[in-house]
């Protein structure tokens with residue numbers, strides 16, 4: 001279902017898109033420095049929207065200059081909820097080779113295969129690989145919840161022990177690596193049917209290989225912030241990063257999937273007509289980039305938001321809901337699976353609100369297939385020329401005041417009830433409305449449903465185990481174990 005916006009009876013004439021790309025080299029360089037350094041992505045888009053008094057405007061997007069040969073940084077930025085929907089319309093935009101913008105990392109990162117996520121819907125190979133991903137997820141559904149719960153349990157044992165052993169005056173335990181281990185192990189088992197424990201090297205280093213592999217592809221487009229900015233600009237944002245560094249690691253994961261995920265590979269070959277090599281490279285991309293990468297960004301946002309000091313009221317509400325639903329679903333021994341989390345309305349609403357405020361993949365791109373009028377609010381149309389690259393910035397589109405009340409506030413109950421449900425059409429994190437359905441004919445995230453359910457399961461597991469918890473950024477500072485109900489006094 002596509003979002004609907006009120007339109008005036010008569011459409012306005014198409015207007016030119018405001019903004020300019022500036023002089024060659026200098027314009028892109030100035031925008032790049034603003035984006036990474038002087039302003040940061042959020043301010044970059046907000047300022048330009050204010051300057052041009054428009055939610056559609058021209059700008060340059062990194063990476064640019066001097067060694068990104070053939071990368072054209074000129075984009076049409078789109079930051080309102082109405083115009084953003086053009087990016088979901090396969091008849092308007094071509095999604096070939098624009099996953100992370102005008103820059104495409106070398107095919108050597110994916111074993112020479114052009115994986116499905118980089119293919120446009122017009123390419124028959126897109127439907128083939130997308131159907132395979134959907135099939136993988138369908139098959140994975142059987143073990144998904146149980147594998148996830150087991151991995152979360154392992155993670156919490158580690159962080160609890162780290163917190164107990166913390167000798168600092170204000171004890172804390174960082175959860176990033178335990179969480180990434182949890183995500184990696186459960187995904188390998190549930191999605192690919194391959195247990196990392198079967199290969200010591202994968203078990204120990206799989207997460208680090210994927211982190212480096214992801215970093216080398218994404219860093220040219222991301223603000224990193226771990227070294228002084230001038231050095232970051234010089235060393236990390238001026239040229240494509242090489243794939244050979246991670247090739248030995250990629251090969252280890254390739255052989256792991258080939259051997260231990262043989263059933264998944266065989267499904268790709270026999271039921272979807274994908275060659276063995278392309279199947280393994282596609283599995284590795286979906287596993288490492290989409291799934292591991294996506295959860296590694298999103299789940300920390302979720303834990304951090306719920307665990308913020310001062311959010312005791314929210315946590316109490318979530319805990320009560322989780323425990324009530326789990327107690328009532330006693331038939332399934334009180335475990336948080338897909339059915340149970342469907343009944344946790346408050347948990348779900350909170351998960352949607354985190355996805356609205358902090359979409360894990362903030363930018364979406366699409367190239368105009370033809371010239372068309374890009375519709376914004378109130379019947380305002382912008383002239384987009386064939387071949388122009390649209391760049392949607394989700395954090396602004398999903399705080400569009402024309403759609404959301406108090407758009408900049410975190411309101412975890414926002415999506416409750418009938419009115420709340422109506423707002424789901426404007427939640428775009430999956431590269432499509434939350435009311436839409438991923439299919440071989442569109443580019444919406446294949447795992448749209450499963451991502452939300454998994455996030456709800458994490459919240460449920462936390463409150464099944466703890467009465468309360470608190471975080472300081474990516475560290476737990478308090479994990480208050482659930483109090484055991486005292487045994488009822490025996491009659492004397």
Ligand code: HEM
Nearest residue numbers: 117133290291294295298360361430431442443445446447
């Ligand atoms: C929090 C986790 C995840 C996030 C935030 C996320 C987000 C996204 C986004 C934004 C896209 C669209 C990219 C674009 O074309 O602009 C996408 C596509 C995709 N995602 Fe996810 N994803 C997540 C997890 C997963 C998982 C677990 C799978 C497992 C199968 C998956 C499979 C895919 C596939 C196959 C596509 C490509 C769709 C196509 O080419 O038509 N994603 N995802």
